[in-house]
Amino acid sequence: MLPLPDDLYAVFKATRKLQAADRLRLGAAYQASGYVVVNEAGEALTPNAVENRWARMLAAAGVRHVRLHDARHTCGTLMHLRGVPIALISAWLGHASKAFTMQTYVNPKPEALAIAAQSFTRVSREL
Incomplete structure (x- = not known):
């Protein structure tokens, strides 16, 4: 199990409360799958459903579309x-x-090189 930042942990706790309310509302019809990302009936979302929600979130935030898996690559690269x-x-x-x-994840992709260039610019300004 991975440690979570406090703000993300708070989101997970709030999600669990919503799921508990769904479980009470649906009773025996609720599927306690044990997953974090579920629909209102407690069923695990398909990868396609997760990707669709991700795309809607990005659009609502005005962020250009990237695949959810690309965010994973970005995480590894930024780390x-x-x-x-x-x-x-x-x-x-x-x-x-x-x-x-x-x-x-760590090979010098163009995006990673651009981030490195930006980091270099910030560091050089601090000198």
């Missing part, structure tokens, strides 16, 4: 750019090996 050790990034992402994390 790396901020100096988080590869072993910790690998564990956070649930990878079996650090080598896979390095090959898949």
Whole structure:
């Protein structure tokens, strides 16, 4: 199990309260799947349903569409750019090996290089 930042933990707690209310309202019809991301009946969402909700959220926020899995890559890349050790990034992402994390998430993709350039600019201004 991964530690969660306090603000994200609060979101999970609030979600559990909503799910408890749904469970009371639906009674035996509620499917206690044990998943965090569920529909109103407690059933796990399909990957397609999660992706659709993600797309609607991005659109509502005025953010250009990126696949949800791309956010995972961004997470790994940003952790790396901020100096988080590869072993910790690998564990956070649930990878079996650090080598896979390095090959898949930490290679110098154009987006990562652009972030690195921005970081360099910020650091150089501080000098």
